[in-house]
Structures are given as structure tokens and as C-alpha cells.
Amino acid sequence: MTADIAGRKRRFGIVGGLGPLASADVFFKLVKATPASNDADHFDAIFQQSPFPSSGSGSAATTERKLYIFEMIRDFEKRGVTTIVLPCFLSHTFIDELRANTSLQIVDIVEAVRSHVRRKFPGASRVGVLASDYTRDKHLFEKYFTPPEFEVLHPRRHEGFDPVTEAVYGADGIKSGNLRGHPVELLRNACQDLIGQGAQVIVPGLTEIALVADEIGPLSVPLVDANLAYAQYVVSGRYGSPASAFKVGVVGGVGPAATVDFLQKIVRNTPAARDQDHIKLLVEQNPQIPDRTENLIGDGADPTVSLYATCKRLEDGDADIIAIPCNTAHAFVERIHPYLNIPIVNMLTVTVRYLRETYPALRDIGVLATSGTIESGVYRKALELEGLHQVVPEPALQERVMEAIYGEHGVKAGFSTGQCQDDIAAAVEALIAQGVEVVVLGCTELPLLLTGSEFVGKSGARVKLVDPTDVLARQCIAYAIENSLTEQSHVNAL
Missing domain, CATH: 3.40.50.1860 (Rossmann fold)
Known part of the structure; x- marks a missing residue:
């Protein structure tokens, strides 16, 4: 068998046991139907038959039947199967339930x-x-x-x-x-x-x-x-490739509260009339990833391997894209992206593109971020590629930004009012004084302190606030919707 699915040789997993005699008959006829001139030309297949207590009696789609099949499919996934052969008509009354929960192709009898x-x-x-x-x-x-x-x-x-x-x-x-x-x-x-x-x-x-x-x-x-x-x-092989729901993989825990904020923005911005209209998410909440800022400006542990390992787990979970709701982590994206088989949606790149499209006349952009993000130059470089100029707080105010994020009463410690808000407000006031009209909240915790799309200073001056987490959420939603429309067009064409 030489047919390929997405470049892989098709490997069949045959669900036996629902009707042992009939399953064996289908397996025999599969071998018989293969156009092969020698043994090596035959397909790669696993015929698996486990005791199923309800196989000899009862003709209903029981929970036992559903879970028996699903567990066998999960086992097939681990063994490299690409295509499920399900020789049971009754089980096709719930084939949609099975397809919704596996990436493997189930051939419809x-x-x-x-x-x-x-x-x-x-x-x-x-x-x-x-x-x-x-x-x-x-x-x-x-x-x-x-x-x-x-x-x-x-x-x-x-x-x-x-x-x-x-x-x-x-x-x-x-x-x-x-x-x-x-x-x-x-x-x-x-x-x-x-x-x-x-x-x-x-x-x-x-x-x-x-x-x-x-x-x-x-x-x-x-x-x-x-x-x-x-x-x-x-x-x-005269059947189309399996259609699967688009899945966004999320590197969580960097930091935990920012991850929850990002997920809320995904839900809030998704055009949905019911639960099933929302986007499929796979979240790897890993707070043990070493602190990015400590590594960039100090002698903290390198988070590269931990970030990569988390992304690979998302990849193994069949995510289609990866979102990292952490600005500072993007200083490490270029290191790991070439080794992944699915794309990371770069939060900084999509944010700068949003700035250019939304504020085409502006050149100076204020950036509030961790000192690690500022010193890595990731925002400065992304802005310069679009002809924009980064404006950041002076050192004393940058220390207050860090205190608002990492301090004893900072947002990472669970605070969202009081001194941390005062520190951030002072930094924004200073950027306004420098003539900045738009400020990027370049740390995913900052939207927890500066809510809304605008900040009004003590003088009455206003500045627009751009939340990269929100921009990233909307971009992931756009990719999911685009993929859904493409899949539907493909199905309609079959």
C-alpha cells in the first residue's frame, strides 16, 4: 500500500471484537483487495480484538461500546496508525462523536x-x-x-x-x-x-x-x-483527508494570571452563539519555566529548553498553532521556532502590524515592558521594521514599572490596585509628557493594571493603550475561523 496521508504511509488500525467473525472477514477481504504482486506490497495494518462483553448481544450504542472503540483508537494513535477501519454499522451511528475526539481518519463504512x-x-x-x-x-x-x-x-x-x-x-x-x-x-x-x-x-x-x-x-x-x-x-483511498477542529496551543504559566487573561480574551472575542462555536484550546500551564527577565538581565536559568519542551507537548497534542502570552518570552522564540513543526504566532509581530494599520500617521510608540524585554530589543527591532520608533520610560521610572510587575505588592504577587497602579500610572504620565499618543502594554500582566483602551493623565491628556494579549487573541481567532472556512470548502468540494 503506497497511499500517503500528508506525506505519511497509511497505516490501518482495524477495530475488532464488536463482531469477532465479521471483523475477521473484513480483515481478510482487506488483504484480498490489496493490489499486491508480493508480500512487501501489502499495507501496514494492526488488527486488534479485545474482549467486549456486549459483542454477542444487544444492538444499542451503549456507553461500553463507545468507550471500547475510543480506547482502541487511543491505543492505535500511540502505535502510529493513521487510518481507522471500523467494521461495525451500529458504531457509525456515533461516528461523529469519535471523529470529534481523534485526529485519526475513520473510514466510513x-x-x-x-x-x-x-x-x-x-x-x-x-x-x-x-x-x-x-x-x-x-x-x-x-x-x-x-x-x-x-x-x-x-x-x-x-x-x-x-x-x-x-x-x-x-x-x-x-x-x-x-x-x-x-x-x-x-x-x-x-x-x-x-x-x-x-x-x-x-x-x-x-x-x-x-x-x-x-x-x-x-x-x-x-x-x-x-x-x-x-x-x-x-x-x-478514495476518501478525503480527515477534517479536524482547528486547535490553538497555549504556552501557559508565563505568568499564570496573564494566561487566564489571554484565555478570557479568546472566549470574549470569538463570535459564538453556543458552546460548540468556540475555539478548541490546548493549554500547557507550566509555571516552572524559568523567569525570562532574570535570565535576560541577570544570571537566572535559561528558559529555552523549558519553553521548547512545552511547545513540543502542544505539538504532540495536535495543536495547529502556538500562542505564547508572554512578551518577554518572545526574546527566545527565534531560538526554538526552527525546531518546531507548527508555527508560533509572534505576539510582537502581530501587535506592530496592528499599530501600523490602526495608526498609520504615528511614528513614536511608547512601550511599557519588563527590563528584560526592553534590553532584549525585541520590540524595538519589530517596531523599526515597520518604520516606527520605540519610546520607553527613563531608568528611574523603568524601575517603578518592574516594581509594579515583580514587587512585593506587584501584579505577579496578585495585586492589581494600590502602589502597583500608582507606579504604572507614573510611567504612562512620563510617556505622555514625551508626546507619545499610543502606549503598548508590553508585559502581559499590565492589562490587569491598566484596563480599557485609553488612559487619561492628571493633566487631562489622553493616550491610547494597545494590549498585545488582545491582539494575539484576535489573531488566533482569525486563523481558526479562516481554517474552518477552508475545511468547509474542502468538504463541500468532495
Whole structure:
């Protein structure tokens, strides 16, 4: 098998145990359907079958069934599987629940059967379905075989008796190993009933039916081997790449309160009418990352490895982008970014771009930040690339900025009023006196002290406040929405 998913060789994980005999039949037909001239040409697959206590009886989508499959998918993820083969129609009644919680591709068995019917029987519109009571009541096939192209027919029940469910799940049914006699007779009568209703082709909605297809005998209309159709579809790769929700990875803990503030801004700025409209987030809250400022202006530990390790954990968690709601940490971004496989959204770059677009006539930009951020020059360099000039407080006031952030009564110690606010206000007043009209709150804790979009000085002079955390949040939201629209266009094109 040479088909690739995003540059990787496809590796199948086959969920067994839901119907042990039928699962083995699908596995056999997968091997048989592979166009291979020698052993090396066959696909890479793992067939896993664990004891499932409800496999022999009951046709409902129980919690046990859902968790059994999900745990197997999680195990497959750890073993390098790219594509899940789920040979169980009943389990496809909750396939969306599984897909929403895994990045692996789950090949749809009902879509495979519909594709087979379209190709092999192009004139057939009346489709008879042999499904269990639960699958039938969930209208699974009606969601795929839709009018006006198709009309779905089911065997008629007599006094509430469902012959198809009984044939498979009954005391002497196929799941109990009986491949002749009474269960076959029940299925044969169900097929004749469908033919009597005008069915032009019959498709099984239970993988066990393929085991007794020959025993059912010749019919006046085709009886599809759904297991073979599924196997051929899986091997063909004629299905699109899995669509997954865009996920923003957040390096948290730098600092903890700023992380919570950033998450609130993500939620507040997301256009959502319900919970499910919000963005998927993966937060690695790691307050043990060494202090960035202590390293930049003192002899503190280097945070590079800790930042990189945190980003890699987000990458391993299938994040699509990484946000670091810490201005000072961006002094280390250039060191680690080349070693990651997903992008870091640079908070400084997007903030400077926002400044240029929002205030095109301005040149001087005030920056309030930690001394580490100031001395690293990251904001100065980013501003200069856009033709802007950084203005920072004089040394004595910069000390007050640091006290407001790191001091005994500073924001990192949990304070947001009192002396810390007075210290920051004094720094802003000084920047206003230098003619600055816009001030960047270049430390993620500062928006906790200077709320709102404007500061009014004692003289009545006003200055605009730009919060990089808010700019970063909006940019991450924009990426997520853009990705969602692209994915939807891709789905519509399939």
C-alpha cells in the first residue's frame, strides 16, 4: 500500500471484537483487495480484538461500546496508525462523536456502501437495507441514501418482531456462531419482503450478513457484500483527508494570571452563539519555566529548553498553532521556532502590524515592558521594521514599572490596585509628557493594571493603550475561523 496521508504511509488500525467473525472477514477481504504482486506490497495494518462483553448481544450504542472503540483508537494513535477501519454499522451511528475526539481518519463504512452502489448499480434508486433495530431507528442509512437519488426500504415488522435483529442478535443468531438454519431463513424472508416492496438492490447494515450471503441463496436482485465493498473502499483511498477542529496551543504559566487573561480574551472575542462555536484550546500551564527577565538581565536559568519542551507537548497534542502570552518570552522564540513543526504566532509581530494599520500617521510608540524585554530589543527591532520608533520610560521610572510587575505588592504577587497602579500610572504620565499618543502594554500582566483602551493623565491628556494579549487573541481567532472556512470548502468540494 503506497497511499500517503500528508506525506505519511497509511497505516490501518482495524477495530475488532464488536463482531469477532465479521471483523475477521473484513480483515481478510482487506488483504484480498490489496493490489499486491508480493508480500512487501501489502499495507501496514494492526488488527486488534479485545474482549467486549456486549459483542454477542444487544444492538444499542451503549456507553461500553463507545468507550471500547475510543480506547482502541487511543491505543492505535500511540502505535502510529493513521487510518481507522471500523467494521461495525451500529458504531457509525456515533461516528461523529469519535471523529470529534481523534485526529485519526475513520473510514466510513456506510459511505463505502453508497459509493459501491453508485458505481455498480447506477440505475438503482430503491435500496433495501438489512439493518438492526437500533441502526434502523437512528435512520443511519437515510442520512446517506438521500432523496431524490435514493429511497430507503426496510423489511416490514410483524407485531413488533424484527427479523434482521433476531437473525443476528437472537439466541441462535449469527453472533452466536450459527451460520445456517433459522437465522438464514429469517434473512432470506427479509430479502423477499424488500423485493416485494420494489427494492432494486439490497445492502446489509450488519457486517455479519456477509458471512451467510451464500446461504441466503440467489435472489432476483443483487445482495451487496458490504464487507468487501468496505475493504475495497479502504484500500482505494478514495476518501478525503480527515477534517479536524482547528486547535490553538497555549504556552501557559508565563505568568499564570496573564494566561487566564489571554484565555478570557479568546472566549470574549470569538463570535459564538453556543458552546460548540468556540475555539478548541490546548493549554500547557507550566509555571516552572524559568523567569525570562532574570535570565535576560541577570544570571537566572535559561528558559529555552523549558519553553521548547512545552511547545513540543502542544505539538504532540495536535495543536495547529502556538500562542505564547508572554512578551518577554518572545526574546527566545527565534531560538526554538526552527525546531518546531507548527508555527508560533509572534505576539510582537502581530501587535506592530496592528499599530501600523490602526495608526498609520504615528511614528513614536511608547512601550511599557519588563527590563528584560526592553534590553532584549525585541520590540524595538519589530517596531523599526515597520518604520516606527520605540519610546520607553527613563531608568528611574523603568524601575517603578518592574516594581509594579515583580514587587512585593506587584501584579505577579496578585495585586492589581494600590502602589502597583500608582507606579504604572507614573510611567504612562512620563510617556505622555514625551508626546507619545499610543502606549503598548508590553508585559502581559499590565492589562490587569491598566484596563480599557485609553488612559487619561492628571493633566487631562489622553493616550491610547494597545494590549498585545488582545491582539494575539484576535489573531488566533482569525486563523481558526479562516481554517474552518477552508475545511468547509474542502468538504463541500468532495
